[in-house]
Amino acid sequence: MIRERFTLTEMIYISLLATIATVSKVPIRALSNLMTSSVGLPGGIVGGVYYMFWIVAACAIVRKHGVATLFCVLQIFVSLATSNMPIIKLITYLPPGIAIDLFLLLRRSSEYNKGVLMFLGAIANCAGAATQAMVIMNLPLIATLVSCLTALVSGSVGGYLAYLVVLRIVHAVGKKVN
Template identity: 30%
Template sequence: MGSRALRKFTAFELLIITMMAALGIAVKSVVVPLAQMITGPLYIPGGVVAGGFYMLWIVLGYGLVNKAGTATLISIIQALLVIAVGFFGNQGAVSLITYITPGVFVDILYLIIRGGPNSPMRAFAGGVVANIAGTLMVSLLLFRLPLIPLLLSLTAASLSGGFGGLIAYKLIIQLEKFSIINNGKL
């Protein structure tokens, strides 16, 4: 995204986008180790189950800003944060792919269905798409999981991601209720 693409966002929207990216990374650092205790014996990466809890920030960010490109921008910032700070192991440059893909897919989904997470079903779908995209990229590029664990991972990712999308939707509703946002728009 060049500076031209960023011009469609206000300074406040860019602040929200940056906050959503940072919150996603912060939550990930706490939730993934907890999930790994449960998923490790099943040969399912912990991020698959925990993904719903940090992919929700991508869906929530899109719901708050309500502009195409929001999810991609959140995920680009997350990828750059992870690389700059050195979080989460030795993925290195692969982090660019594994972190950016979920945001791109969320933006594509909301472009296709012509609207953001303004209903439980749309928010659920956004969470599912984000977590499946991230899980698939990590599974193919880093873990090279056999078919059965891959299918288990993708199933768990869809449920976890959908749950995260529903949490994002509920947060949007609460923010509207308290007049912090108006119809999904800051």
């Protein structure tokens, strides 16, 4: 069993990123729906890029097992405190974190390169989209698969953007990169 304790600084990073991601979801959702509806695309495409950016950035900054799940649990609590979203909808926040942590646990490597962060964003967004499609929307299999395929693309873009931002942060702070 992996037992890595989070330092206070790491918990602050995770909490800040989760809170910023959660609080900013409402205006970003409205903006993405406005941008994409005019060209006939679903609003979740832009939203998936933005949402996965935060969770992947938290994983890349802290680099310990359990970061993504903790991030998602914190998002649920922040949403409970700040919105009137039903609990069943909030449960869909958890699968992206579990998917990332399972992948990182099975991977057993500490390297977080561009491809890994893009893949983390892709699997997280796919897990969230699949949960949303099956639990909330009760979509048929084909629609769920199409939703997951588009989620893979937008999630990987979010992972790539997280890579770029984390690379700049690490460079500015002077922390060694794997």
